[in-house]
Amino acid sequence: MSDKRPIGIFDSGVGGLTVAREIQKLLPGEDMVYFGDTARVPYGTKSRETITKFSVENVEFLMRKDVKLVVVACNTVSALSLDFLKRCFRVPIIGVIGPGAKAAARSTISKRVGVIGTNATIASRSYEKAIKKVDPGILVASAGCPLFVPLVEEGWLKGSVTDAVASIYLAPLKAARIDTLIMGCTHYPLLRKVIQEAMGRNVILIDSAKEVAKEAEMILSSAGALNSQSRRSRQHFFVSDEPSRFLKVAERFLKRRVTCVKSVG
């Protein structure tokens, strides 16, 4: 069996490209349609109702592209709106919270896990609930890091300001003596070095992007829906704002040239 339809991925902006990249690496035969809501980014400072409304529109867009699976690459949407999306649509939909939480639960030895994310993600306690579902004995400490996304978008991936912000945000997690930290926002892996430095090198950093790629593979494979095509796979990128800025940042995220961007909305 083989399902030649593309995998759909959406994010509030460019951050979800880290997820797109991991899926592409693991499933190079799959076609992909990516949607970034760059006209309305960021989601992480907004309310659940607004985030859910935007997300429904994003899934509808992907449905019109006839996708076989929707991957919610945005942590904020996964945390606040995934259950609603799953109830709404018939297509299988996966988010980044579950896979990230499971990986952290597997990784921790001291049973002390940290989570960082946008304020909306942290306030939802979604990672905490997902981790406790795997192992109620794990202690979870969390911290919202709202300045991390603007720092990444500004390109300040290192330097004294970024170090100082990281050490302020991460101090409570250091004090909680965690041994595993979930980077619960697609932008944060770009700050991996700064975060690792602030936490100390013994703390294991979990990148949900890699985990959700494995989940996508498992779902498609068990449904016999992997793409067995022999031709080169195709990636299509769509954004709601004008594409030029997306293109520039996309190359930083994907580490290769991107051409097929269309503006919608």
Add this chain to the structure above:
Amino acid sequence: MSDKRPIGIFDSGVGGLTVAREIQKLLPGEDMVYFGDTARVPYGTKSRETITKFSVENVEFLMRKDVKLVVVACNTVSALSLDFLKRCFRVPIIGVIGPGAKAAARSTISKRVGVIGTNATIASRSYEKAIKKVDPGILVASAGCPLFVPLVEEGWLKGSVTDAVASIYLAPLKAARIDTLIMGCTHYPLLRKVIQEAMGRNVILIDSAKEVAKEAEMILSSAGALNSQSRRSRQHFFVSDEPSRFLKVAERFLKRRVTCVKSVG
């Protein structure tokens, strides 16, 4: 003559409340309708087309409230979309760029003016053009300060991180030996102390909010359209996202309690 219709004000979010406050101080008899597009904030990182599209929708909303004057409180919209809005709508529309530029041209003695704002505002060179129109002999130095808005929204109005960010962004303006600096974004007056410290106390800071209030008074007064009502004036606030966060920040901006917020969109 008297025109009892309200003044309409819109902004991408809460920042325009600094403008609302100055108008209220100068024209306490005027009713006011404020719209903050908190579901789609910020505008300053987006393209002209998207900003213009959102702005047209915002003016249409205010038109339905039967306003006699539209004040574009957002620097980014004033810089990128004001001309288009003026061509589109019959209601008088004023922005913050012209008044701020005029005040800076009046203030400078050395004929060296600085401008700070979002990347979109700075890239548009709107302040520069407006200043040169008043006096082509004035040298204008500009700097985008994209981290200032997130710092204000995070409430980090002082401290070592904010000081460091300010000194990095403002270094080229210091080197340009300006004597007047336009704070070309409604959030920046909340960082006034930090900015003043970084620039040195001899540099005069221009807050466009105060200037646009004077322009509003002039326009209404010369059209005989000031409100001569004897009852207390009314302010109505509308936002596109859920109101609770707006309410909290609104009180920081307006320095008084705010109650009448409705969510639209």
